[in-house]
Amino acid sequence: MYHSEIIGCGMYVPEKVVTNHDLSQMMDTTHDWIVQRSGIEERRWVDAQTSTTDLALKACEEAIKNAGIDKKDIDCLLFATISPDHDFPGNACFLQPKLGLTEIPAIDVRQQCSGFIYGMSMADAFIKCGQYKTILLVGAEVHSKGLNKTTAGRDVAVLFGDGAGAVVIRRAESGSSKILSTHLFAEGMHAKELWAAAPGSGLGSDERINHQHIEAGLQYPSMNGKKVFANAVRRMCECLNLALETNHLKLEDIDLFLFHQANLRINQMMAQELKIPEEKVFNTIMKYGNTTAATIPIGMSEAVKAGKLKKGTLVASAAFGSGFTWASSIYRW
Ligand SMILES: CC(C)(COP(=O)(O)OP(=O)(O)OC[C@H]1O[C@@H](n2cnc3c(N)ncnc32)[C@H](O)[C@@H]1OP(=O)(O)O)[C@@H](O)C(=O)NCCC(=O)NCCS
Numbered sequence: 001m002y003h004s005e006i007i008g009c010g011m012y013v014p015e016k017v018v019t020n021h022d023l024s025q026m027m028d029t030t031h032d033w034i035v036q037r038s039g040i041e042e043r044r045w046v047d048a049q050t051s052t053t054d055l056a057l058k059a060c061e062e063a064i065k066n067a068g069i070d071k072k073d074i075d076c077l078l079f080a081t082i083s084p085d086h087d088f089p090g091n092a093c094f095l096q097p098k099l100g101l102t103e104i105p106a107i108d109v110r111q112q113c114s115g116f117i118y119g120m121s122m123a124d125a126f127i128k129c130g131q132y133k134t135i136l137l138v139g140a141e142v143h144s145k146g147l148n149k150t151t152a153g154r155d156v157a158v159l160f161g162d163g164a165g166a167v168v169i170r171r172a173e174s175g176s177s178k179i180l181s182t183h184l185f186a187e188g189m190h191a192k193e194l195w196a197a198a199p200g201s202g203l204g205s206d207e208r209i210n211h212q213h214i215e216a217g218l219q220y221p222s223m224n225g226k227k228v229f230a231n232a233v234r235r236m237c238e239c240l241n242l243a244l245e246t247n248h249l250k251l252e253d254i255d256l257f258l259f260h261q262a263n264l265r266i267n268q269m270m271a272q273e274l275k276i277p278e279e280k281v282f283n284t285i286m287k288y289g290n291t292t293a294a295t296i297p298i299g300m301s302e303a304v305k306a307g308k309l310k311k312g313t314l315v316a317s318a319a320f321g322s323g324f325t326w327a328s329s330i331y332r333w
Contacts, residue, residue, distance in 0.1 A: 039264020113321025165297025
């Protein structure tokens with residue numbers, strides 16, 4: 001079996017900053033409510049011309065540069081997103097030519113906020129079994145074009161932002177695997193607790209989307225916030241403990257915790273429950289909101305810039321999201 005390692009990361013967020021005060025001009029909300037409930041102070045939104053693959057391209061270019069590879073070495077492209085450029089084909093197919101690549105497999109991952117760790121797990125497995133050697137994995141989202149920006153959608157609209165993060169995962173030349181483990185889970189019975197119903201073939205109509213669906217707002221995400229919150233804390237703690245157990249590690253052995261960024265309170269509650277010192281948990285949600293599949297690789301790039309993620313750092317990541325899906329990974333930088 002071969003070994004895998006992450007050799008570079010990159011990120012990109014759009015320039016336009018949208019503050020909580022900006023949102024309060026569009027819907028009945030306040031800066032204080034958003035900060036108290038979620039920790040979010042601002043997020044980024046794209047302009048009308050920018051798509052998810054545009055953000056992904058910039059994050060990928062930075063990851064390729066930081067990895068110091070020739071992009072022609074990339075033999076597989078994985079793209080985690082729930083906000084693609086078009087209904088089909090998948091976003092990896094649109095990104096591949098923008099990157100100047102041809103023929104390599106271009107695969108979309110649709111596992112929402114857990115999408116990046118699901119993608120890491122797939123990349124790790126592809127490399128360990130010898131199928132591919134140099135995999136570009138990107139998580140990118142443009143949520144701002146899919147939110148209900150009126151008071152009716154305020155519970156969801158204030159939480160999400162746009163952004164992209166990418167990593168290059170490569171077969172290690174020597175030594176042991178630096179991706180120590182990935183654990184993936186799903187419980188589809190809760191799929192409708194956080195979802196967007198339309199467009200879809202499951203709506204009991206003969207079109208995937210029609211005027212009635214749009215008038216009912218079925219194209220917008222809807223969420224049972226309290227249930228998502230409670231499950232996020234429980235499941236992320238569970239799968240993090242499992243990852244530690246699998247690797248015969250203790251919490252104190254982990255240098256940095258890079259969790260999914262859904263709500264600062266979720267991450268604070270996890271830290272409290274697991275007794276993780278606050279300075280070991282790296283959060284970016286204050287600046288970017290929830291960028292779904294992009295939150296963990298954005299966190300990697302920001303942690304590198306902040307000097308918290310260096311060669312040899314032992315990192316634990318966990319994520320929870322729509323599906324319900326959840327996942328964890330332990331890796332050495
Ligand atoms: C969404 C969330 C912040 C709401 O916080 P909460 O403390 O549970 O708040 P509640 O849902 O109890 O709502 C309290 C009140 O605030 C109102 N409210 C909801 N969104 C609001 C907003 N943006 N601004 C002001 N008031 C708002 C509600 O309508 C409710 O009013 P009511 O009491 O008159 O009915 C919280 O549930 C959460 O973060 N859940 C997890 C979300 C998540 O992680 N999603 C992504 C998963 S990856």
